[in-house]
Amino acid sequence: MGFPTIRPRRLRASAELRALVRETPLAPTDFVYPMFFSAALTEPAPISTMPGIFQYPVSHAGEQAKRVKERGVPAVILFGLPAKKDATGEIGLDPDGPVPRAVREMKAAVPDLLVMTDVCVDEYTEHGHCGILGKRVDGTVDVDNDATLEVLAKMAVVHAKAGADVVAPSDMMDGRVGALRRALDGEGFTGTPILSYAVKYASAFYGPFREAADCAPQFGDRAGYQMDPGNAREALREAALDEAEGADMLMVKPALAYLDVIRTVRNASNLPLGAYNVSGEYAMLHAAAERGMLSLERAMLETLTSIRRAGADFILTYHALAAAELLGG
Numbered sequence: 438m439g440f441p442t443i444r445p446r447r448l449r450a451s452a453e454l455r456a457l458v459r460e461t462p463l464a465p466t467d468f469v470y471p472m473f474f475s476a477a478l479t480e481p482a483p484i485s486t487m488p489g490i491f492q493y494p495v496s497h498a499g500e501q502a503k504r505v506k507e508r509g510v511p512a513v514i515l516f517g518l519p520a521k522k523d524a525t526g527e528i529g530l531d532p533d534g535p536v537p538r539a540v541r542e543m544k545a546a547v548p549d550l551l552v553m554t555d556v557c558v559d560e561y562t563e564h565g566h567c568g569i570l571g572k573r574v575d576g577t578v579d580v581d582n583d584a585t586l587e588v589l590a591k592m593a594v595v596h597a598k599a600g601a602d603v604v605a606p607s608d609m610m611d612g613r614v615g616a617l618r619r620a621l622d623g624e625g626f627t628g629t630p631i632l633s634y635a636v637k638y639a640s641a642f643y644g645p646f647r648e649a650a651d652c653a654p655q656f657g658d659r660a661g662y663q664m665d666p667g668n669a670r671e672a673l674r675e676a677a678l679d680e681a682e683g684a685d686m687l688m689v690k691p692a693l694a695y696l697d698v699i700r701t702v703r704n705a706s707n708l709p710l711g712a713y714n715v716s717g718e719y720a721m722l723h724a725a726a727e728r729g730m731l732s733l734e735r736a737m738l739e740t741l742t743s744i745r746r747a748g749a750d751f752i753l754t755y756h757a758l759a760a761a762e763l764l765g766g
């Protein structure tokens with residue numbers, strides 16, 4: 438049987454019918470809102486490459502928590518800008534640093550807001566790399582995987598002690614999920630889930646973030662630890678390793694240029710899967726919309742729907758509050 442008996446357009450005739458048969462709904466509860474907290478600021482500072490996104494003083498964390506909650510967005514993920522940086526990122530272990538303080542203030546203001554923290558040293562190192570520098574046997578400089586694990590594990594514990602609901606390692610060191618799990622369990626945080634940035638590519642789309650979090654590498658690039666954009670089988674390997682080490686949730690990052698990878702990981706793992714709609718993806722839509730090239734609202738919702746349709750259960754996105762408002766949150 439085919440046309441003229443079969444007419445797919447029948448189900449597209451009204452908004453009500455379209456909503457009824459929509460396969461991939463989008464809701465404010467699908468979003469995690471990334472936020473930047475600074476130890477140095479006293480007023481919010483706009484991030485020039487990310488319209489509508491600010492670095493906030495830690496003292497604003499409570500009111501920001503309320504703003505997110507009022508929009509119906511259930512979760513945030515926090516990044517920190519410390520007053521000073523060092524060579525190892527150990528300054529990021531200060532329990533009174535911007536992230537632990539923001540966690541405490543947000544949880545005090547809105548106890549049922551889910552507060553996640555990014556666990557990585559790049560925000561805290563002078564050189565901007567996601568690990569401690571060391572030397573290979575041939576004398577060349579490299580990020581020392583195993584030395585970095587110790588700092589990361591300690592940082593996760595500092596965040597958990599401050600009250601973080603979920604810790605999210607974004608460094609791409611080998612073995613870090615296991616290292617975090619052992620450290621958390623050793624301190625009694627057996628109930629703190631790990632959201633692993635399991636599949637994270639070395640991407641040009643992190644450009645604006647490096648201004649936002651002040652973490653551009655001062656030499657070289659991150660290709661020695663982040664994944665090569667040409668690799669999809671390797672995504673399955675990374676996801677399987679993190680699952681075996683005890684990750685509670687996985688993430689693919691970036692999202693838009695990697696929708697196929699989101700689908701591949703979704704089909705291979707039963708863990709909840711997030712996708713990070715990163716800073717460059719956000720900036721791209723805003724830049725096009727500012728020049729009148731497309732509708733920001735429609736492009737935003739279509740983009741977020743595509744990430745969910747590819748298989749992500751939730752999306753870390755700077756569009757979270759604006760999209761939630763459009764969705765009636």
Ligand code: PBG
Pocket residue numbers: 555556557558559560567607608642643644645646647659714715716717
């Ligand atoms: C590393 C980290 C980065 C992002 C999140 N965590 C930057 C990087 O790897 O260079 C990027 C997020 C974005 O671009 O929105 N701690």
